[in-house]
Amino acid sequence: MKKTLLLPVVFGLLLSIQSVAQTDDVKTVMRSLYSESLSNGQSYQMLDYLSNTIGARVSGSPQAAEAVEWGRQKMEILGADSVIMQEVMVPHWVRGKKEVGTILSDKIPGGVQKVPVCALGGSIATGEFGIKGEVVEVHDFDELNKLGEGKIKGKIVFFNRPMDPTLINAFEAYSGAVNQRGGGASEAAKLGAIAVIVRSMTLNHDNNPHTGAMHYADGVEKIPAAAVSTNGADLLSKFIKADPKTAFYLKMNCQTLPDEKSYNVIGVIKGSEMPNEIVTVGGHLDSWDLGRGASDDGTGIVQSLEIIRMFRTLGIKPKRTIHIVLFMNEENGLRGGTKYFEQAQKDVSHKYIAAVESDAGGFSPRGFNIDTDQISVNIIAKWKPFFEPYGVYDLKKGGSGADVYQMKKLKAITMELAPDSQRYFDIHHNKNDVLDKVNPRELELGAATMASMVYLLANFGTGN
Amino acid sequence: MKKTLLLPVVFGLLLSIQSVAQTDDVKTVMRSLYSESLSNGQSYQMLDYLSNTIGARVSGSPQAAEAVEWGRQKMEILGADSVIMQEVMVPHWVRGKKEVGTILSDKIPGGVQKVPVCALGGSIATGEFGIKGEVVEVHDFDELNKLGEGKIKGKIVFFNRPMDPTLINAFEAYSGAVNQRGGGASEAAKLGAIAVIVRSMTLNHDNNPHTGAMHYADGVEKIPAAAVSTNGADLLSKFIKADPKTAFYLKMNCQTLPDEKSYNVIGVIKGSEMPNEIVTVGGHLDSWDLGRGASDDGTGIVQSLEIIRMFRTLGIKPKRTIHIVLFMNEENGLRGGTKYFEQAQKDVSHKYIAAVESDAGGFSPRGFNIDTDQISVNIIAKWKPFFEPYGVYDLKKGGSGADVYQMKKLKAITMELAPDSQRYFDIHHNKNDVLDKVNPRELELGAATMASMVYLLANFGTGN
Numbered sequence: 001m002k003k004t005l006l007l008p009v010v011f012g013l014l015l016s017i018q019s020v021a022q023t024d025d026v027k028t029v030m031r032s033l034y035s036e037s038l039s040n041g042q043s044y045q046m047l048d049y050l051s052n053t054i055g056a057r058v059s060g061s062p063q064a065a066e067a068v069e070w071g072r073q074k075m076e077i078l079g080a081d082s083v084i085m086q087e088v089m090v091p092h093w094v095r096g097k098k099e100v101g102t103i104l105s106d107k108i109p110g111g112v113q114k115v116p117v118c119a120l121g122g123s124i125a126t127g128e129f130g131i132k133g134e135v136v137e138v139h140d141f142d143e144l145n146k147l148g149e150g151k152i153k154g155k156i157v158f159f160n161r162p163m164d165p166t167l168i169n170a171f172e173a174y175s176g177a178v179n180q181r182g183g184g185a186s187e188a189a190k191l192g193a194i195a196v197i198v199r200s201m202t203l204n205h206d207n208n209p210h211t212g213a214m215h216y217a218d219g220v221e222k223i224p225a226a227a228v229s230t231n232g233a234d235l236l237s238k239f240i241k242a243d244p245k246t247a248f249y250l251k252m253n254c255q256t257l258p259d260e261k262s263y264n265v266i267g268v269i270k271g272s273e274m275p276n277e278i279v280t281v282g283g284h285l286d287s288w289d290l291g292r293g294a295s296d297d298g299t300g301i302v303q304s305l306e307i308i309r310m311f312r313t314l315g316i317k318p319k320r321t322i323h324i325v326l327f328m329n330e331e332n333g334l335r336g337g338t339k340y341f342e343q344a345q346k347d348v349s350h351k352y353i354a355a356v357e358s359d360a361g362g363f364s365p366r367g368f369n370i371d372t373d374q375i376s377v378n379i380i381a382k383w384k385p386f387f388e389p390y391g392v393y394d395l396k397k398g399g400s401g402a403d404v405y406q407m408k409k410l411k412a413i414t415m416e417l418a419p420d421s422q423r424y425f426d427i428h429h430n431k432n433d434v435l436d437k438v439n440p441r442e443l444e445l446g447a448a449t450m451a452s453m454v455y456l457l458a459n460f461g462t463g464n
Numbered sequence: 465m466k467k468t469l470l471l472p473v474v475f476g477l478l479l480s481i482q483s484v485a486q487t488d489d490v491k492t493v494m495r496s497l498y499s500e501s502l503s504n505g506q507s508y509q510m511l512d513y514l515s516n517t518i519g520a521r522v523s524g525s526p527q528a529a530e531a532v533e534w535g536r537q538k539m540e541i542l543g544a545d546s547v548i549m550q551e552v553m554v555p556h557w558v559r560g561k562k563e564v565g566t567i568l569s570d571k572i573p574g575g576v577q578k579v580p581v582c583a584l585g586g587s588i589a590t591g592e593f594g595i596k597g598e599v600v601e602v603h604d605f606d607e608l609n610k611l612g613e614g615k616i617k618g619k620i621v622f623f624n625r626p627m628d629p630t631l632i633n634a635f636e637a638y639s640g641a642v643n644q645r646g647g648g649a650s651e652a653a654k655l656g657a658i659a660v661i662v663r664s665m666t667l668n669h670d671n672n673p674h675t676g677a678m679h680y681a682d683g684v685e686k687i688p689a690a691a692v693s694t695n696g697a698d699l700l701s702k703f704i705k706a707d708p709k710t711a712f713y714l715k716m717n718c719q720t721l722p723d724e725k726s727y728n729v730i731g732v733i734k735g736s737e738m739p740n741e742i743v744t745v746g747g748h749l750d751s752w753d754l755g756r757g758a759s760d761d762g763t764g765i766v767q768s769l770e771i772i773r774m775f776r777t778l779g780i781k782p783k784r785t786i787h788i789v790l791f792m793n794e795e796n797g798l799r800g801g802t803k804y805f806e807q808a809q810k811d812v813s814h815k816y817i818a819a820v821e822s823d824a825g826g827f828s829p830r831g832f833n834i835d836t837d838q839i840s841v842n843i844i845a846k847w848k849p850f851f852e853p854y855g856v857y858d859l860k861k862g863g864s865g866a867d868v869y870q871m872k873k874l875k876a877i878t879m880e881l882a883p884d885s886q887r888y889f890d891i892h893h894n895k896n897d898v899l900d901k902v903n904p905r906e907l908e909l910g911a912a913t914m915a916s917m918v919y920l921l922a923n924f925g926t927g928n
Contacts, residue, residue, distance in 0.1 A: 168498070
């Protein structure tokens with residue numbers, strides 16, 4: 001009787017001592033990661049090389065291939081135990097010559113007014129002589145469908161629903177508007193439209209067209225799809241109100257070339273105690289072409305590489321294996337993310353317990369969006385006290401990064417770093433996506449936050 | 465018996481219903497403030513005028529006078545019940561011609577290396593021919609005093625303690641370094657130094673010297689004080705290590721002119737129920753001269769003006785009186801803040817219950833630093849749930865703004881808006897303090913956060 005009473009007490013005491021020691025360890029490790037990143041961080045320097053020396057990296061381009069080789073070498077230099085080159089065939093879309101977009105109306109002095117446009121990624125060209133047609137402005141697919149074939153056939157459809165500025169999280173505003181860009185062309189083509197122009201996805205009022213992926217629905221005629229700057233969209237809308245006969249001239253030379261061979265670059269840090277359990281972390285190496293891919297997603301790439309450097313420099317030995325993945329082709333196909341998931345699914349000798357992406361910008365980190373059931377979210381949320389000293393408060397349910405969300409099917413907990421969102425869509429997919437828009441300290445704080453989460457996942461697991 | 469039992473129940477029920485209704489009201493008002501600011505905000509447009517058309521506004525300068533008049537007119541146009549022009553005499557320091565700073569050493573090819581310097585605000589000039597002397601590098605006053613008169617007399621003292629990059633809050637890093645700038649000249653002069661050069665107060669590594677106030681201690685000889693850019697400081701330190709005979713040449717033409725008459729501009733919104741209780745809110749209208757005073761503190765000024773505009777537009781009628789104050793001379797004297805406090809102290813017909821400043825930048829708001837006892841902090845902290853939907857989490861103890869902290873003596877609760885701090889010292893007191901470094905949405909979120917706090921204080925009081 002005494003024994004059975006005593007044992008749980010001693011055991012509980014031991015557990016409690018162990019837990020205090022673990023808590024102190026975590027605090028010490030995380031403090032060392034933040035200090036290292038803020039004092040000796042190489043993320044900004046790497047980002048300078050990736051965005052300025054290599055530059056924009058559209059899937060299938062020579063620059064994307066150069067970035068793959070750079071990533072491989074970096075991982076070796078920084079001290080990955082091994083580097084896996086995971087082959088993947090990717091689309092190869094090229095923009096061609098700078099696009100032309102012109103409003104045509106008798107209400108315009110001289111009859112024509114040029115506005116800044118760009119082809120949406122994946123669009124077909126307009127042909128050598130461009131395309132011209134009367135413009136019909138709509139704000140959503142319901143409005144489009146109510147107009148019907150009678151009003152749409154032979155016309156250019158102008159999707160002009162702005163991102164909602166009153167939403168505090170800019171990503172929510174994006175989610176509420178982006179279906180116009182992704183699916184607008186096919187929706188309009190079903191009613192006989194000859195082209196679509198889409199208001200740029202930004203909360204800014206400026207003259208920069210923002211590109212981004214669009215996709216054609218199967219069995220629907222492909223028509224050209226362009227983005228117009230927000231100021232250009234406001235102008236076009238104004239002319240349409242003044243003159244219902246307002247037309248638009250669009251010329252684009254983009255084309256889709258044959259698929260190219262490319263790679264996910266996977267750096268491996270082998271786990272010291274549970275090498276068969278894997279924590280995946282990464283960003284995407286490809287980018288759009290109008291800027292230099294500094295923010296989207298150079299920041300996620302260099303933050304991921306920093307994890308290798310900092311773990312090596314600080315002697316942090318993860319108990320589980322870490323895959324640091326530079327994903328290819330997030331922007332227009334997700335072939336890399338899908339390939340990684342498919343290979344993981346086939347890989348019966350490993351258990352993929354968690355996957356973390358940084359693809360929401362290199363701004364001050366504020367939390368993680370965790371894409372799993374509430375019970376698992378609660379497990380991760382217990383680590384809140386470790387993050388709070390660093391201003392990182394939100395460990396909560398939310399959508400994970402595009403490259404890693406499929407890993408849910410393997411019961412991995414997937415999540416995405418959630419930085420402050422306010423500036424993201426100023427920079428996103430347009431000429432502003434350059435190094436100067438990334439603040440070194442904010443980037444470094446994000447790197448330390450990613451490294452801390454990976455350390456916690458690798459050493460304490462997910463309880464799954 | 466029944467009655468006495470019933471009454472508290474009914475009373476409690478009534479209280480609870482009232483409290484739910486109040487909570488809903490607060491939520492509705494705050495949502496309307498954020499939506500108004502993000503959709504129709506005029507803060508960025510006002511900041512454009514203040515920083516670009518008027519420009520830098522050093523106390524006593526014609527631009528400061530122009531800003532005072534602009535502020536007065538704005539308040540009338542936006543609908544203040546009345547505008548009080550509170551006279552205050554302010555210092556008038558002028559920079560004069562661009563400063564020259566040169567490292568002199570045999571280790572430099574050609575013997576001289578120019579570095580970017582600027583006079584610290586309030587410094588005396590070097591005289592027409594400049595000043596030259598061997599440089600002694602120190603990192604704090606202890607090190608300086610240990611060297612003593614024997615090593616310091618006749619020398620130029622170089623204060624080179626960097627801001628600590630491992631501190632997460634950049635203001636803490638600033639606090640840990642800024643005594644070199646403020647008091648370094650007199651500390652060095654006590655030991656016979658002929659001038660001081662201070663490493664710029666920034667976490668950035670760049671070529672911009674950062675100015676800022678310095679003050680001469682009574683009874684100590686005044687010697688010239690300059691800031692050197694962080695890259696310049698690193699270079700100077702390198703040469704001193706290589707060549708202990710390294711000297712420095714400094715030329716500055718700054719001077720202090722007679723005091724000028726200026727004003728705090730006070731917009732009044734009269735309270736509907738408790739007009740004799742006052743909530744003070746503001747920023748400072750003066751700025752340094754190397755940039756255009758967009759961030760420091762144009763952002764605080766336009767956020768304060770937005771409160772008038774939004775309250776009028778949305779029909780928000782505060783129960784207590786609000787003073788919206790554009791303080792003069794925060795940067796080099798605090799004469800405006802002191803004058804406002806002195807007048808409030810004399811004003812026996814009003815009770816000053818709270819004072820809020822925005823002078824920490826127009827970045828994403830993250831909370832308020834509340835400078836009072838923990839019991840009063842807890843009263844304010846009860847409003848956390850109202851702010852959390854807007855990403856504003858930290859209602860906690862901390863230092864309040866310089867212009868309002870003296871109001872504590874009148875038992876007002878003083879506080880400062882606490883935005884994300886990472887970029888503040890990139891911009892602070894140097895040529896980067898321009899409109900382009902301020903993000904419209906971040907500025908607007910700050911304006912709505914300030915307006916919400918003022919609304920809560922004015923309608924629900926502080927419990928004091």
